[in-house]
Amino acid sequence: MTTRPAADHRTSAPRTVTRVLLGAFLTFAGLSHLFWAREEFRAQVPTWVPLDVDTVVLASGVVEVVLGILLLSGWRRTVVGWIVAAFFVAVFPGNVSQYLTGTDAFGLDSDNARAIRLLFQPLLIGWALWSTGAWAAWRDRARPSRAA
16 A cells, blocks of 8 residues: 655745745846846945956856746755855845945945845845755754654
């Protein structure tokens, strides 16, 4: 007799919907790096980055498009979830730099607005880890097996 496996709690409908939304968001943001908001994104590249500012903006845009498409596809979603979370950590210094230098971009024209934006980065990291099931998969691997 064959039994169906229990539904994987890491692939629920809410997780799938939020993963797809994050994928769409990243794809859109990446395309905006490449086409219509390049100047705005240039404002987020810290002055201490030893690369051409436009190269950084274009490269990060390409990475965002690729990550967005991977999220949309669901391919190796837990691995992609960790990579997306790491990407959000990697770009955080740009947001901090924008706050510290008082650079206006994306309508963030006050220290308060730029500070509030900083609070959203951990939420993006959590969104990536939760929506892909990456955090749940890691947590499940850390638990001892119940099989006897």
